[in-house]
Amino acid sequence: MTAKREPISRRERPAKPALTRRGIVDAAVRVMRSEGLEKVTMRRLAQELDTGPASLYVYVANTAELHAAVLDALLGEVDLPAENAASGWRDQLVAVLTSYTHLLFEHPQLARSALVARPGGANYLDLVERLLLLLSRSGAPREQVAWGVDNLLQYATATAAEHGTQERDPLSQDDWDALAHAVHGVDDAEHPMIKAHLPALLAGTQDARLSWGFDVVINGIIHTPLPEPAA
Structure with a gap:
């Protein structure tokens, strides 16, 4: 005679962790790292967290807010070293x-998202705080510093969105080679300015151009007053 199987009570099943905004964002970061930002959707996260998509909207209003929260979580990895008296404010900035x-x-997908959706979490606020502190050391008026931080972040984000995408495109080197060939082969009479600015037009490493670009924006912030209010 076969022994009767003991029923398993639902009470003995391990309880699922309670949903929290932090847990949802952590899961979103895991999915992004393994599958890409395009997979960070409410449906995919619901699957990851073993719940229904509707449950997530209690904590995150929409996908745009979710992506902004993911960006803020990653901003905790930005290097915000302790102030160094041996290094000037510009170098630190x-x-x-x-x-x-x-x-x-x-x-790069997150960078493109950041161009239109800014995070508002603790890590983003820490980044803005440090940028304001360092830029204010330039002696520029407070208003120029306040407006200038936005320009610095826009330049950095747009650069990352452009070059980060290119680095992951298997055809990007072919595109670059085609551009270089076209530029170097221009006719002097038809495009004299392009010809006159070679080879500098395409010269320089990515890091050198990035650093120079920051200097350009910083110098503009320092030396360009805000427009007068409209009468």
Whole structure:
């Protein structure tokens, strides 16, 4: 005679962890790292967290807010070193911005998302706080510093979105070679300015151009007053 199987009570099943915004964002970061940002959807996260998509909307309003939260989580990896008296404010400012840009190089889809959706979490606020502190050391008026930080982040984010995408495109080197061939082969009479600015037009490493670009934006912030209010 076969022994009767003991029923398993539902109470003995391990309980699922309670949903939290932090847990949802952590799961989104895991999915992004393994599958890419395009897979970070409410449906995919619901599957990851063994729940229904509707449950997630209690904590995150939409996908755009979710992507902004993912970006804020990653911004915790930006290098915000302790202030160094041996290093000038400009060098420290460029170092922080370079760290931010290199982080986004690793996630170009997130960089493109950041162009239209800014995070508002603790890590983003820490980054803005440090940028304001360092830029204010230039002696520029407070208003120029306040507006200038936005320009610095826009330049860094756009650069990461462009170059990060190109680095992951298997055809990008072919595109670059075709561009270089076209530029170097221009006719002097038809495109004299292009010819006159070679080889500098395509010269320089990515890091050199990035650093120079930051200097250009910083110098513009320092020396360009805000427009007068309209009468």
